[in-house]
Amino acid sequence: MSHEFVKAYAAHLKRSGKMELPHWTDIVKTATFKELAPYGPDWYYTRAASMARKIYLRQGIGVGVLERFMVAVRGMAVVLHTSARAVVLLPDTFFSSYRR
Template sequence: MVNVLDIPGNIFNKRLAKYLFENYRDKIKPPYWANFVKTGPDRERNPDIPAEEYNNEPGWWYYRAASILRRLYIKGPIGVSRLRKYYGGLRKRGMEPGKFRRGYGKMVRSILQELESAGLVTKILDNKNKGRVITNEGKSILDKLANEIYKDLTKDNKNLVEYIGNL
């Protein structure tokens, strides 16, 4: 059976963002400040597409939510600080060498809270493993979506079946 790890991340995130936009639009909504903020400290401008909706397609907020949901599926219990590290980048400083800066925690925290209210993510507060983890409902959605994408990709490219089988 195919899972999320077998599908390329850019294809999966695009499809998952559309799914979240169509089915969870009432639970996952960008806040008012999402249209004015940069997506990370290493960026120079805010995104060209709006956060909410762009030509009846999901905005950048849904793509970030899909990326965070995929990251939770792959890495297991993960907290805001590790997600900030993942979404950080090299901040340019003119002639001096760049320095790594962590991503914005408010953005990650807001998306995680929205995913929790949608029932796709839950908190774990054990002594050893703290953070957020994907729920069974979220896992089933991601696995079904991965199977659909795999079927679509194998229709187009027969060599992909052999490639994924050799992984």
Template sequence: MTNVNEVPADLLIEILASKLKDENIVTPPEWSNFVKTGSHAERPPQSDDWWYVRCASLLRKVYLHGPIG
């Protein structure tokens, strides 16, 4: 059986993000179109799917490192 550690991160995040979006598991809040991703960013993200990619990335990190904090 394949483990998360064996799958390339970019491939896993891409597939997981599309699954989150297609199955309506996570819905972005209304204000997500107007926010920046960090204090260093000048503009909001260009991609419409950035919320799902961010959620998929966080899910991967929590799986790898466990609940933190």
């Protein structure tokens, strides 16, 4: 159910034109251990829709908590406080790229 909502809301964000894509969305990696950028051309809208859903479900959530949701887990081990700066900046860019 949540997957369908995220896909539908991502399509809405793309159609509405209220989000400006940063120029680096086609070359950025989403984790330090990944080699390539995301394959889908609409990955930025999908991430933004996913974060909007998390904000709606958890009222009062902050950027610090959102960055923990976005940090990819490598393997089965979870190591806290090892997120890279690029991952930390993604939630900020989602909020700043949305025009009211």
